[in-house]
Amino acid sequence: MMEFRRIDNLPPYVFAEVNQRKIAARRAGADVVDLGFGNPDIPSAPFVVDKLIEAARLEKNHRYSVSRGLPNLRKAVADRYQRRFGVTLDPDTEVISTIGSKEGLSHLMWTLVQPGDAAIVPEPSYPIHIYAPALAGAEVRRAPIDSENDYFEVLERMFRNSWPRPRVIIVSFPHNPTTTCVDLEFFERLVAFAQHHGVILVHDFAYADIAFDGYTPPSMLQVPGAKEVGVELYTLTKGHSMAGWRVGFTVGNPEIVAALGKLKSYLDYGTFQPIQIASIIALNEGDDYVAEVNEIYLGRRDTLVDGLNRTGWKIEKPKGTMFVWGPIPDPYEEMGSLDFAIHLIEEAKVAVSPGIGFGPNGEGFVRFALVENEHRINQAVRGIRKALDKL
Numbered sequence: 001m002m003e004f005r006r007i008d009n010l011p012p013y014v015f016a017e018v019n020q021r022k023i024a025a026r027r028a029g030a031d032v033v034d035l036g037f038g039n040p041d042i043p044s045a046p047f048v049v050d051k052l053i054e055a056a057r058l059e060k061n062h063r064y065s066v067s068r069g070l071p072n073l074r075k076a077v078a079d080r081y082q083r084r085f086g087v088t089l090d091p092d093t094e095v096i097s098t099i100g101s102k103e104g105l106s107h108l109m110w111t112l113v114q115p116g117d118a119a120i121v122p123e124p125s126y127p128i129h130i131y132a133p134a135l136a137g138a139e140v141r142r143a144p145i146d147s148e149n150d151y152f153e154v155l156e157r158m159f160r161n162s163w164p165r166p167r168v169i170i171v172s173f174p175h176n177p178t179t180t181c182v183d184l185e186f187f188e189r190l191v192a193f194a195q196h197h198g199v200i201l202v203h204d205f206a207y208a209d210i211a212f213d214g215y216t217p218p219s220m221l222q223v224p225g226a227k228e229v230g231v232e233l234y235t236l237t238k239g240h241s242m243a244g245w246r247v248g249f250t251v252g253n254p255e256i257v258a259a260l261g262k263l264k265s266y267l268d269y270g271t272f273q274p275i276q277i278a279s280i281i282a283l284n285e286g287d288d289y290v291a292e293v294n295e296i297y298l299g300r301r302d303t304l305v306d307g308l309n310r311t312g313w314k315i316e317k318p319k320g321t322m323f324v325w326g327p328i329p330d331p332y333e334e335m336g337s338l339d340f341a342i343h344l345i346e347e348a349k350v351a352v353s354p355g356i357g358f359g360p361n362g363e364g365f366v367r368f369a370l371v372e373n374e375h376r377i378n379q380a381v382r383g384i385r386k387a388l389d390k391l
Contacts, residue, residue, distance in 0.1 A: 104260070205235075213319055
């Protein structure tokens with residue numbers, strides 16, 4: 001067989017097994033409620049779509065764009081940060097557009113780590129947090145994240161016990177998949193630690209705009225001095241419900257932003273210009289729509305968690321993200337998360353993500369994505385009740 005570089009070291013994609021079972025069940029005529037893949041179903045704002053259509057009709061917008069992002073788009077991000085977080089950003093030196101946060105993080109790691117370097121990442125984790133530094137050749141140290149331990153202390157202990165000393169620490173709050181949230185004090189401690197030890201911080205802020213019950217996710221850049229040691233990734237995917245548009249940003253430290261810009265100038269010509277133009281409208285005029293999207297996710301969260309609690313499956317309501325992270329009920333824990341997820345497809349007609357897919361520390365849990373309406377979520381709860389009774 002032909003040998004390949006980098007991808008041969010990637011493990012089998014656990015979620016593919018669940019997806020295949022879901023497809024097979026649907027082909028057999030089952031009505032499967034898909035709460036597995038976190039693919040937002042809420043449409044993008046109509047006024048943003050209208051602007052996309054208008055811009056796409058102009059032939060001048062069909063040419064190459066610029067990899068850093070249009071100046072007015074970068075300014076719109078800076079304005080959003082000022083309104084939302086009270087953070088001042090220079091659009092020319094501290095903001096760069098990326099083709100979604102996944103591309104941004106992956107290429108960012110190319111500029112920050114190489115073979116011989118180490119990076120600390122959370123686990124369980126959104127897979128790109130683990131594999132972006134790994135694909136760049138770095139050694140990955142996985143810091144277990146859960147609701148019972150102070151995560152800063154976990155990071156600090158892992159850093160002090162690591163050799164070589166990690167060059168980068170990746171964090172992401174509100175966290176996918178565990179839904180763990182932090183306050184500004186966490187970032188104050190982390191920034192002070194990074195300043196003292198000369199480590200680079202990367203905060204994936206994908207769920208900046210999805211939060212409930214009075215909780216407001218803090219930006220790392222709200223901490224004085226944070227821009228000296230790191231960057232933050234922000235995206236329109238979740239809050240603005242623009243997943244397929246692939247619009248993200250890296251903001252913060254100007255040297256890191258410039259390094260990413262230099263690399264991207266060799267790799268891409270930026271997002272399709274009409275998408276960038278429409279994204280300017282989303283950022284400048286979309287705050288009310290973000291609030292509407294948030295309310296939809298709040299209703300879905302309550303419907304799912306309240307419904308599961310009534311079945312006897314006790315799950316706490318998350319304060320952020322578009323997910324629910326649930327421990328497998330005690331009588332069924334020995335099945336493991338993959339077999340339990342398959343059981344839910346076959347008996348409940350509900351697809352969820354097995355925790356093991358997010359790393360070994362995710363075992364014992366499953367993740368629900370709030371990507372179906374409340375009627376469908378109620379249907380899922382009824383199916384799950386029958387599946388648990390059957391077991």
